Amino acid sequence: MGPVFASALAITLKVAVTATLCSFVLGVGLAGLVSRRPFPGRGLLDAVCAMPLVLPPTVLGYYLLVAVGRRGVFGAWLLATFGVSLTFTWQGAALASALVGFPLVFTSARAAFAGVDANMQNAARTLGAGELAVFFRISLPLAWRGVAAGTLLAFARAMGEFGATLMIAGNLPGKTQTLSLAIYEAVQAGRDGDAAALVLLTTAVSLAVLLGAGKLAAKKY
């Protein structure tokens, strides 16, 4: 059990870190753009971006298969052009976790950007700052706590992703089997001791992440 246990932890971390990076860049970038000024359809875009929070992971997994599966719209093109397929790979699992974690980054970043006093950005503009400088020097630092808290939550969520990951990446020990998948398999196979150890490990990591997120959210200038 030792090596399987270690590989499940390693795959989980690899998947969660990759997924969190993707969610972070996409979520913060999109939230920054959407927050700049009202435009027609902004409410709809906000709703669509928050949707993965509400949809069952199996539905997301299904969408992902339709999009990037071997016969999927984008997946068929990937396979034909690069000979690459995301199904049954850890990258596919990372994609699933990124999709699930993205709305956590997006919604907290969106709220954090909305909370930045518009006069701060205007003051920067009158001092000669272009829009990129305004974003990176003013908006992002001032929204940082909310952004960081959302990112930690996305990381925690990615650590525990199960449904969408199972649908796109399967449950291959040593390849795509994450902690949560390993727990499911251990329980199914009646290996109660393994299941309990994996559960405790997952709980400890998740608790640490949530404590960190809480600390960041409470800090004030």
Next chain:
Amino acid sequence: MFIEAAIAKELVSGTRRFALDVAFACECGVLVLFGPSGSGKTVTLSALAGLTRPDCGRIALDGEVLYDSALGVDVPAARRRIGFVFQDYALFPHLSVAGNVGFGLSVGDGRLGARERRNRVGEMLDALELTGLADVRPGELSGGQRQRTALARALAARPRLLLLDEPFSALDVPLRARMREELRRVTRQFSIPSVLITHDPGDVAALAGQVVIYDRGKAAGATVYQPDGDAARAAFAASAG
């Protein structure tokens, strides 16, 4: 500096509509926009700075067009070189006093090398009696220090015009008198023209060279301020009554 502004803008919030329609042109050292709250002074200032786009009109400084709806010109705020001191000062809470004052010297066209920037920041801190507060965050400053930091930040970028929105409203009465004096000294020292907003006749009496009187979104022409026969005070009495 010769300021020309003729702007119209309609603002709608909920069921309330507000129409701004003002025009003035003057050669100014200190120009005061005077009138009751909600008469359109801040929108005018914001349009001068390029932070609010009017529906139509024209804004020019010394003949250089910054906004002209007919010509399709609208110079972005970052390129207007117009300093702005906000009513609540809008200091950056995540930067020290020195970081705030040096901000305009680290972005865009006004970017300076590290050493030059340090010198200029030091100069500005001295000029506004902020020496020793360089590393302090704005949250720990007193009201007067905050205002001086906001002034230093705006002036450090060497703007050609300084705009001040209700610069004294957040200060208590004794401090207000001192800061008026301070503002007069600093604008003279840096020989920079300024436009400021107030609804306090005392500010008009203490500072004004020229006055534009606002009343419910309308203002036409700048008048030379005269201590007696005082147009400003008359307008204030009218608006208060």
